[in-house]
Amino acid sequence: MSIRYTYHAQKQMLERGISKALVDETIVNPDQMVSQAEGIFILQKIYREREKDYLLRVAVKFEADISVVLTVYRTSKIRKYWRGDR
Template structure:
């Protein structure tokens, strides 16, 4: 998927230690895509960062006429709060 990073997203990726590889993995192969407030879309996937504890990587985007702008991204261990069961 082609995307652009907002300045805020760039800063947060660096601050939170999220690599572009991880970001692109979620954008290209999300386990879930869920609507969010203000017309945003959340791409999210669970993964084990290597310490045996599952985390959820959430990537919040705004789609506008084929353009995808990454607003922010973050990891959370509160998977049950955000995960949508089918």
């Protein structure tokens, strides 16, 4: 599966200091996958940075064998977005 980044996603990663490696890891091995619309999912991963837990949320549209990254952001409000027990 190949990964393609929209201009918007690339811009958000740069502005928010989110590494491509972390986004790629979230896509390949998400902690959680939340359906949003036909073919669009939010892939989530909890990670630790500077002694604080964050939730990385990656909006992805799956097209055949390509994952198109629509946007990326992190939040410290893990409980707000996490589905189920944590």
